[in-house]
Amino acid sequence: MYRLLSKLVVYKNIGEDCLLLRLSEALKESEQYLNNHKDFTIIKEEIISKIYTIINELLDLATNYGFNHNLWHDYLSYVLATSENPFSITCEKVGAKEGTVNQFAKSDFKIFKQLFDYDFEPLEKGLGINCFSVITNYKAIDKNSNRYNKNVSDKVRMLSYKIENAKDEDEIFQIVTDFYRDYGVGKFGLNKAFRIKKDHNRTIIYPITNTQEVRLSDLAGYEIQKKKLIDNTKAFVEGKMANNVLLFGDSGTGKSTMVKAILNEYYPKGLRMIEIYKHQFEELSTIISQIKNRNYKFIIYMDDLSFEEFEIEYKYLKAVIEGGLEIKPDNVLVYATSNRRHLIREVWNDRSDMEKTEEIHRSDTVQEKLSLVARFGITINFSAPGKKEYQEIVKFLAQKHGNITLSEEELLSKANQWELSHGGMSGRTAQQFINYLAGLEKQE
Numbered sequence: 001m002y003r004l005l006s007k008l009v010v011y012k013n014i015g016e017d018c019l020l021l022r023l024s025e026a027l028k029e030s031e032q033y034l035n036n037h038k039d040f041t042i043i044k045e046e047i048i049s050k051i052y053t054i055i056n057e058l059l060d061l062a063t064n065y066g067f068n069h070n071l072w073h074d075y076l077s078y079v080l081a082t083s084e085n086p087f088s089i090t091c092e093k094v095g096a097k098e099g100t101v102n103q104f105a106k107s108d109f110k111i112f113k114q115l116f117d118y119d120f121e122p123l124e125k126g127l128g129i130n131c132f133s134v135i136t137n138y139k140a141i142d143k144n145s146n147r148y149n150k151n152v153s154d155k156v157r158m159l160s161y162k163i164e165n166a167k168d169e170d171e172i173f174q175i176v177t178d179f180y181r182d183y184g185v186g187k188f189g190l191n192k193a194f195r196i197k198k199d200h201n202r203t204i205i206y207p208i209t210n211t212q213e214v215r216l217s218d219l220a221g222y223e224i225q226k227k228k229l230i231d232n233t234k235a236f237v238e239g240k241m242a243n244n245v246l247l248f249g250d251s252g253t254g255k256s257t258m259v260k261a262i263l264n265e266y267y268p269k270g271l272r273m274i275e276i277y278k279h280q281f282e283e284l285s286t287i288i289s290q291i292k293n294r295n296y297k298f299i300i301y302m303d304d305l306s307f308e309e310f311e312i313e314y315k316y317l318k319a320v321i322e323g324g325l326e327i328k329p330d331n332v333l334v335y336a337t338s339n340r341r342h343l344i345r346e347v348w349n350d351r352s353d354m355e356k357t358e359e360i361h362r363s364d365t366v367q368e369k370l371s372l373v374a375r376f377g378i379t380i381n382f383s384a385p386g387k388k389e390y391q392e393i394v395k396f397l398a399q400k401h402g403n404i405t406l407s408e409e410e411l412l413s414k415a416n417q418w419e420l421s422h423g424g425m426s427g428r429t430a431q432q433f434i435n436y437l438a439g440l441e442k443q444e
Contacts, residue, residue, distance in 0.1 A: 076116060159175070195276075246376035272297065274299070300335070401434055
């Protein structure tokens with residue numbers, strides 16, 4: 001196996017800690033052991049221990065991504081699906097293009113075909129183990145889809161099945177490049193939502209593996225607001241001009257839920273979302289530098305955005321949205337939700353230059369703060385629903401749930417009582433009320 005991997009060109013840099021490379025090293029040691037006629041029992045045990053450690057990590061990966069049947073094939077497909085190199089990135093969302101690099105790619109796919117067909121039987125007999133026979137004929141325990149990354153699992157297992165049935169490297173080339181065209185490559189290809197974290201002074205974008213599967217059809221009311229957001233996002237993913245968006249208004253009116261639904265709606269068309277918190281705004285330029293050349297549309301999402309009068313993080317945001325020397329890439333927009341119309345808390349002292357402060361022209365500072373909102377080309381207002389709208393939301397959610405047996409009169413009467421003691425009329429209050437009723441139905 002290590003001889004095969006040494007001949008890879010395009011997929012050479014799959015990571016020093018990659019299970020595939022570590023396994024090849026362990027198999028290289030086992031081959032040297034088996035070719036030596038002396039009885040090195042201790043060395044044999046060390047080799048077996050290394051192999052079992054790798055198998056353990058493969059089982060963890062299989063659990064996280066829902067691999068099944070042939071874990072070896074699923075793992076090799078996972079390597080191909082996640083390997084970001086100049087060839088795979090060039091193919092993402094567009095497919096194969098003519099070029100000499102395709103010859104190297106096909107040579108690598110010939111090697112992967114040999115890895116798919118790798119015979120572990122001599123190794124198992126020589127070391128007295130059977131772990132490879134087990135993982136290539138594996139029956140995973142049935143588990144709920146929220147226990148593993150089903151989104152990645154379905155794609156990788158489909159790729160695995162197609163490569164299993166491919167007759168040669170030319171067919172694998174077509175299968176893999178079609179996969180890159182349809183889904184992309186690496187973390188951005190296989191996942192829809194992301195957060196950021198710092199690791200040894202490096203800014204890392206990492207996937208959120210379980211996201212809320214809410215759809216636009218699940219949202220009750222706010223049709224005008226919904227249409228504005230849909231129209232802007234649709235233009236964005238289609239490569240047309242689009243605006244940054246601020247969704248503001250009363251708490252519990254569904255601003256964040258609508259953004260999540262937009263992501264789920266347009267993810268198949270190349271939309272990705274990176275959630276960022278206020279204390280991370282200074283990383284915005286670094287984040288954009290990592291995504292600006294990828295063939296996806298990215299929304300940088302800021303939930304419940306607001307600033308106190310002493311906070312200055314808003315300046316990073318202003319510079320990124322509009323005003324810095326480096327222009328914002330065409331594949332990046334900012335969507336933010338807030339309960340505040342002007343985002344930055346304003347106090348009475350801000351309204352006058354006559355107050356005794358160290359700053360002479362304090363009103364200029366206020367205008368600087370308030371100008372942040374102007375950087376959002378579209379602002380969408382979400383007001384708390386009136387009684388009629390609230391009741392329509394309740395009826396919609398009850399009908400969608402399907403198991404609420406109350407009459408309409410009883411339903412609305414109880415909904416009115418519920419909102420009086422649960423924060424007033426809002427979409428969130430209506431959903432909490434339906435959740436409460438559903439719990440009672442289950443108990444009965």
